[in-house]
Amino acid sequence: MRTALITGANKGIGFETAKQLLREGFYVYLGSRNLDNGLQASQKLKAEGLTNVEAIQIDVTNDVSVKNARIEIGNKTGRLDVLINNAGITGGIPYTALEASPSQFFEAFDTNVFGVARVTQAFIDLLKKSDEPRIVNVSTSVGSLSLQSDSNWLGYNFAKYAVYGSSKAALNMYTVHLAYELRETRFKVNAICPGYTKTDFTGYNGGEVEVAAQRIVKYALLDKDGVTGKFISEETNPETGEIAW
Structure with a gap:
């Protein structure tokens, strides 16, 4: 049975991604900073008959937490097939370049960048034991330098989130x-990029969470001829999905 770890999976897009991978026959380690929230989320999935799921406490900003999660999962399985680095934060308000505090930038980077590196490095040995290892870093078109500097981009005048971007x-x-x-x-x-999606992250504005998760799952299930090293936003480019960095 293929295995997957999803960080920040107790709610929103991460939770729906877990659900869809479970339906694909995966055993899913549902990563949650708060274990109780993770346990509640896993119980919801089990109540739907999706039983191959297990909550794992993992705070991506904490070395000890990530190390403990690696030990726990390593005691349960000899390999990891998919890592989805989904945990992320906005950095809060104010979010503009001139108003946001240095601590806001640090907190956002600690989760969205350092956390991804921390988790990836911790689990790379288990991933290397997979026949088809996949890593999906959940990003956003808001992080495209090309789009942010293009006045013709639809989001040019409202997607100016300096910290998050x-x-x-x-x-x-x-x-x-x-x-x-x-x-x-x-x-x-x-x-x-899963797209602008109805979750607590966006105040429940945007597209459906099922569609967002499908975009992530698609790249978690790539075959041997699939792309690598690409920046994908099907919301921005429905034809090929690939967008400029």
């Missing part, structure tokens, strides 16, 4: 380097 742009760069370093292996590593 900066952290996701950095995540995109990390993805490029990670994919490069793994280019001669069986890994597929991509940055995926």
